[in-house]
Amino acid sequence: MHLVIIGGGVIGITTAWACRLRGWDVTVIEANETLARGACYANGAQISVSHPHPWSSPQAPRIAMESLFNPDAPFHWKPKWDCAEARWLALFLRECLPERHRRNTRAIAALGTFSLSVLRRWRSELDLQYDAVTRGILHLFFDEKAWQHGQAHAAELAELGICAVPCTPDEAIAIEPALAPHRDRLYGALHAPDDESGDAHAFTLALAERCAAAGVTIRTHTAAIGWQFRADGRAVLLVRENATAAASETVLEADEYILCAGVGSRALARPLLGDVPIHPVKGYSLTLPIRDPERIPTVSLTDESHRIVASRLGNRWRIAGTAELAGMDDRPDPARLVSLYRWGRQWGGDAVDWSQAEEWAGLRPMTPSGVPLIGKTRYRNVWINSGHGSLGWTLACGSAEAIAGLIAGDPPSVAFPFLT
């Protein structure tokens, strides 16, 4: 069987590997000249199974309203006349209802737990190098109110089978000694020992190399531009090879197609599933060379009050956060980077080289519920694995294994609403 995977990001390449493992003939097409330059390029690097709560929560409408009056807020949007965005926001609001939020959290937790097990298996089988750190994530809290919320969060996670251990500031420092100079700032922490961190971009490139060595064809500079539909209920893909000056549309025949195009999925999915609400939510990161390794945390951190994460990637430190509705514009806006610089200076000081900060912005492919779309479309040979939002790196390996299982008629037993 020949499969074409559309998109060479972390979701597309993990999907290619899962399909190749089943013995199928796989081609990946990627619009850019290189793989993994989309949302996975410089993301927060966390494998955060301990954060299964989608952004659409009962608190989200209040946070969104507050953000209108605070230019420094972690979430940034300006109401504007854009039908796609208005529709997405309306659906997002619906997903904030408590029962929907609980249901979505359960689905993400189940997929996240499964995904971590697949990631560990592949890592041990393939010896992939991507600056992985397997010492968990520390969620930091700075006042009594936030800490009470954190402890309630730990109890909820326990019900979902996810471990997060409440720690005093001294216990947190015992886990991550680089936090010692910040002792007075800390009120409490949750340590999720099973979580991990690592460079999603390096992982994707390393796995792509394994894919190529195992016979997967990878065609960069090849964009999917639409479909032709056949009377037998099947579809074929139209592509454009823009590496050549005289770019022309060609048909790329395959038995099955899997759409893994991140924020590019919405347009391609429209004729297959209707208007799937995968919307770009822009995020930012700074990556800094480390001067003094002893003073920069190795354990990945989540600052719960500023919604900023920080991960150690070998001799680099990655600080990431913010969410902005800015359409398909993925250029960094300096105003949105201010809070990351401020946070980094507070926690990293001169232990990193600020003169070489790499500024980056990327577009999270976000569904209103935070739950990715994995499974069948209305055309029987086209599948989708997309819309992983803020957790695509965490959910990638499990989503890949799941879609390959669904195509093979052998889905994994994960309590997740696959599209069937």
Ligand SMILES: Cc1cc2nc3c(=O)[nH]c(=O)nc-3n(C[C@H](O)[C@H](O)[C@H](O)COP(=O)(O)OP(=O)(O)OC[C@H]3O[C@@H](n4cnc5c(N)ncnc54)[C@H](O)[C@@H]3O)c2cc1C
């Ligand atoms: C600032 C930030 C921080 C984040 N932090 C984390 C984190 O700590 N942990 C976590 O789990 N997740 C995190 N995420 C989310 C995660 O990075 C994304 O969910 C994930 O990258 C989505 O992967 P993807 O492969 O679907 O999309 P992408 O990585 O964007 O890849 C999609 C690919 O498809 C290609 N493509 C698009 N259209 C076409 C087309 N028509 N034809 C061919 N190719 C096409 C694109 O060029 C791209 O290469 C973060 C995201 C951001 C922006």
